[in-house]
Amino acid sequence: PVHVGQTPIKAVGVTDQHSQIQLYNEGPNNKVITFIRVKEFDTTLEIPNTIKTITESCFNDCVSLVSLTIPTSVTKIKGFAFASCVNLTELNIPNSCTSIGSYAFENCEKLHSIKIPSSVKTIELNAFEGCSSLTGITVDANNTVYSSDEFGVLFNKDKTELVKYFADNTATSYTIPESVKTIDSNGLCPPVLLKLPPIKDRSAKLYILP
Secondary structure, three states: OOOOOOOOOOOOOOHHHHHHHHHHHHHHOOOOOOOOOOOOOOOOOOOOOOOOOEEEOOOOOOOOEEEEEEEOOOEEEEOOOOOOOOOOOOOEOOOOOOEOOOOOOOOOOOOOEEEEEOOOOOEEEOOOOOOOOOOEEEEEOOOEEEEEEEOOEEEOOOOOOOEEOOOOOOOOOOOOOOOOEOOOOOOOOHHHOOOOOOOOOOOOOOOOOO
16 A cells, blocks of 8 residues: 555654654755644643653653642652753652652752652652752651651651752751761752851761762
């Protein structure tokens, strides 16, 4: 049979899209390519309850996304899943999610609060990096791996490790709890360091990136 007209080509995920667009733009000029762009995206998203894993970079750069509902079927949020969703202000992490990947919410600039449920056992490197409006995190008291204090600072469960003090925290001063022995390498940002008293008579190790 003879097929006439355009042939739709599937591109799934960031890697496929990047590779194909590069091929069309820089490859041999032996085809007519038509790009179709969505005129207007929805600002709210409700993920179907059949989804178990939100894959890497799945919603990366969805700049129109404002509100997000993640179903209780989801157990893993992979790295960069919602990176650069710069207008995202609301999201729920369900009490089924066990891990949050590296840079999962990187540069979600309007995200101002997050609740970590008791189910989360792993928060990977810089999961909330660049969330410039995020003042703190609230961790469910029943979580066995992580905890938080009244300032929204993220710790491990027994507060021997300070995991993250967020850049937009509104506190004018902060005293590190006496229980802290280690500060994560990305736990503090330079503006916060200026507000912290020196650690005296304590064996705490400070791993501070410049």
